[in-house]
Amino acid sequence: MTGKKSCKIQVSCKINLSEDPSKIKTAVLNVFPGLEISVDDQNLIGKSDDISSLSNISQSIHTKNTYHRILTKNIKENSTWFYLNKQAAFVNTVALCSESDESPLGPIKVVLETDDIENTIQTLIC
Secondary structure (H helix, E strand, O other): OOOOOOEEEEEEEEEOOOOOOOHHHHHHHHHOOOEEEEEOEEEEEEEEEEEHHHHHHHHOOOOOHHHHHHHHHEOOOOEEEEEEEHHHHHHHOOOOEEHHOOOOEEEEEEEEOOOOOOHHHHEEEE
């Protein structure tokens, strides 16, 4: 993924009582290096305006059709979203979830917002 395209990226996940917030932060940063992250007792929110924050995801996409289908299905105006498995992220692996309940402790939700969402999706999966 190259260039300085602008894309608002928001990453969020619930922090369960049984989870260490610092480990959840590590999991998210494994997948999204450089995000600005805020953590409280119950939630983690990460934000970036740089599409290169998605480079680890772009590099790890092996099932491009699945990502394309999910990203396209979830388009609403100038944004789209997808889920990642939180436990997989902790071990530096990107694992897409079709549904939120596929991640036993809850997923990481990733929202992308940009002026050209179709082009952003193509950039991500190519």
